[in-house]
Amino acid sequence: MTLLIESLQPLLIPLLRIIIVFAGISLIVAYLVYAERKILAHLQVRLGPMRVGPHGLLQPIADGLKLLLKEDIIPAGADKWLFWIAPAISVLAAFTAFSLVPFAPNFCVTDVNVGLLFLIGISSLGIFGIILGGWASNSHYPLLGALRSTAQLVSYEVALGFSLVSALLLAGTLSMKGIVEAQAQQGIWFAFVQPVAFFILFVAAIAETNRNPFDLPEAESELVAGFHTEYSGFRFSLYFLAEYAAMVLVSSVAVTLFLGGWLRPFPSWQWLDFLDYAPVAVFLAGAAWCFWEAVRLPGTREWRWQRLLLLGLGAGALAVAAGLMFPARFLPAFGEGQAAFPVLAAIQGVFWFLLKVFLFLFGFIWFRGTFPRYRFDQLMNLGWRFMIPVAIVNVIFCALALGLSRQLGWSLPAALWLGTGATLLVAMLLRREEV
Amino acid sequence: MDQPNVTTTVLGADEIILNMGPQHPSTHGVLRVKLKLDGEKVIGSECIIGYLHRGVEKIGENRTYPQFAPYVDRTDYVAAVSNGLGYCEAVEKLLGAEAPPRARWVRTILTELQRIASHLLWLGTHALDIGAITPVFYTFREREEILKIFEKYCGARLTTHAFRIGGLQYETYDGFEEEVKAFCRDFEKKVVEYEELLTENRIWVQRTRNVGVLTPQDAIDMGATGPVLRGSGIRWDIRKAFPYAAYDQFQFDIPIGERGDTYDRYLVRMEEMRQSRRIILQAIESIPEGPILARVGKVIKPPPGEVYHSIEAPKGELGYYIVSDGTTQPYRLRIRPPSFINLEAFDKMVRGHLVADVVAIIGTLDIVLGEVDR
């Protein structure tokens, strides 16, 4: 018995991490949907969900329950086995890939030395969920959606891959953690020296996650709902989950590769060290807002519960802020003595990482509220005749710059900016040809 | 694993038939389109309509002239005021009567407001079809203001029945002028707002340029009217060609397109909204005082004969052909529906385009199925 426990010991910590990541991502995804609805609503001069909980905060839970309880319909002519398994593939691929994302220096499920490759490999399995789901439905719209999806994902994966290569060249490693560490070491986020690659990654990421303006596989006004037209209830919610998880995933990859992962902005500038206290400030601000709102509520009885809730939330936020500032000397367990506030130091990486991911996700939602949809041939043209050539040119110039700085001792950022300029020139030429 | 009994859709390298509608998000009602596809390319199409057919023309033969007026509101139900204007003027012509100036001025104002409302609805849904989900909320915001004016004027927002044979149903309410002026003042900025979202948006231009091109010859041959005809570059507007209501009193331009594509029709309608605003502002400044109803008698009984009267409805030429046999009911009442005839050009516009363009083309035709099917 003890032997069994001992042999399971090495599995325990990863298991715990997996559970934390899984639960965290599920929560983020659920509230991402809420955030999307809210942000879109405010872009569109309306309020969005307001009914379930204060400001509709419990809406995701209500939605989830509704989807779970809905009737699950399998179309008569469908290939039942595939119809059943396809959404599961999508979700599995999206969630498994998170095991390779380094959320903080001390927190990721696993760090493999070919981590990035594995991540891309696993996330590319998600396509099968779409293809097989579209095919198994045995209906025209899903099939067309699946075909569009396939072509789109395969095409943009190439551009995505090339944009990653330039970051890899700079980092000199395929390990996700190593890439962030390389950025810390070089004292600059790769987005600043490889803006073209970052831009291409951003656009390709939108295309890979089927988001507007590249949401053709599920273009509502053309293909009803694309590949998941025939899906309902729980299976539909799986697709939904997979799609949003994929959004978080590509944002995480982009943040890791180009925005310095868990690093705070300008980690090498000492005078910006006060930024380390940003998490505390956020919670304090939250507490202040709660208290202010509670005071502002009308004094009548019907607002009593609202007020209590707000006060409770404010107190909770205050408590969290206090907890973050827990001094080291009362916590011998952390004992290294490096950080004055070990809890804060521990939360630091995750805080910045998620903040950047949310910024990225906000971009996704903003795009959705702003742009019309591309047509299929235009999407392909953009991918093959603009993005991929530019990405390749960018890789070449990036490698050249690296060579110049290594062989001739040029300053690396200067060489890279030169390369970027050259890439932009090429891009302009390509653009002109198209018009 | 059991041997699956899959009946796969025939998707050879040749053709498939794709059925769009009658329940489809972007067929604007119950239009059903059968598309013959080669891959995603359309090589033929057939519109199947009539799902909303209510026999309006038959009803017209069985109602007295005033009784029928509310029915016309329900043909193009997003431009009820225009329908009412056309019908009332047609019957007035049949009677040989004419509405007094004040009535004509108010009719013009309300009809132009209705044109703006109808175009706003079109803009929102058209953008939505092409994937821009935000403009629809902005346009509905402004449309709401117009509907509020209608509601204050006649108590209804959609099927207004605002006019009466011989003039107006109601006198304008207190503050009507101010509210219309306030709307016009704000609306100028709002149009700019829509244009900022779309006009120079690369994707919008790519999605609409050279899509659904209708040459001037084809437009005339297919009987297209309204913005569809003007988008093809023909400067023709019934408000200028055969002025009715009080349009001969006001200055306005008729925008036209150059290439006859979806983008041109978009620009034409955007400019039409501005011109409508211009007309409203001129009209509101010069509303004459006086009676609002001509003396047409309690019982409308036109002498035998027939008349065709048409107006420039938001969607095109809306005509009423009425044959009277001297009784209180029309002997024959024909509505020339602009949507129906504009939709006829659909097949010509859609060939050679992709499925995604079909949606854009349905949107640019600005059809209302209530009017197509009547």
Next chain:
Amino acid sequence: MMDEQKKEEPKPAATPAGEAKPAAAAAAPKPPAKPAGPAPEPLDNELVRRLRARFGTAVGEATLDRKQAIVVIGRERLLDACRYLKEEEKFDFLTDLTAVDWLTRSPRFAVILNLYSFPRNERLRLKAPVDASCPSVTPVWGTADWLERECFDMFGIVFEGHPGLKRILLPDEWKGHPLRKDYDILKQDTDWVRENLGIESGQ
């Protein structure tokens, strides 16, 4: 009345002398007291004369009703007349095509073609008395396609030479033509309703 005349006058500069309207306006009698109202009167202008010269007896009565020109054309020369009007007289736009059921007359129906000319800014209404069939004008104006289908659907008039004459608004299997005068307003194809909608009555 004065205002009415002004309106009827062709506005755009593109218009050459509109024959029908000014002649009519000159001929129009002063409107009498209210109850009488407008009445049709005979029309005789250049266009009608040219038509008569070309198509002889096929051109029937020409009238001016509420200042709108109406010309009756025999069904056998209808297509030729349309072609002539489009090509020579520049009536390039078929605004509308419909029919009227004169139950007691013979021929029973009148097919109405509402023409418009962009260069002249002028309308002209053709009437072709027909019984059960009428030549199709689809070769002349593309618009006629759906309009003739609707006419067939509603009146049962068969348009000879139409590329695909079938019902357009009603279901293909529907029996009866609703706009005929002997089709009561409450009448419906109850068999169709029962079979396809599963209810006893659609009303």
Next chain:
Amino acid sequence: MSFAQAVFYALAGVAVVSALLVITRRNPVHSAIWLIITLLSVALLYLQLQAEFIAAVQIILYIGGIMVLFLFVIMLVNLDVALRQEQFNRQWGVAGLAALLLAAELAGVIYLGRGTAALPQAPPGALQPNTELIGSALYQAYMLPFEIASLLLLVAMVGAVVMARRKAA
């Protein structure tokens, strides 16, 4: 049998069985799925051999790329016809015999040479750094073969484009 061996045999078994299913399924989409499973288990075998890079590339290229295109093409063709066709033609007896002969020959060779061909033990840990080693092997030691192979692929690609074009014209 150690844990590693058990994993190996399980993966190998899955690979072989699903490979058999690939050729026996009537529905090409199902065949493709079994092929994916075969490829996946092979990738896992690579992983067991500490060849992480090869495993990742196997997944990205074969499963994420080639199989997706396979499925794409399968969906475009008429499956009804494929379902109605005979899956095995009359030569299957001869083919089976040939396969049996080949298997016997392989078994014989392995049996006869069982002492001589000792396979080297897999290194205890991963070759570090895995990716760099492959990189330097491909670009230094095997530069020429690598370039020739890529040239071959280029030729194949150009050929495919030319063929597709001619058909369209």
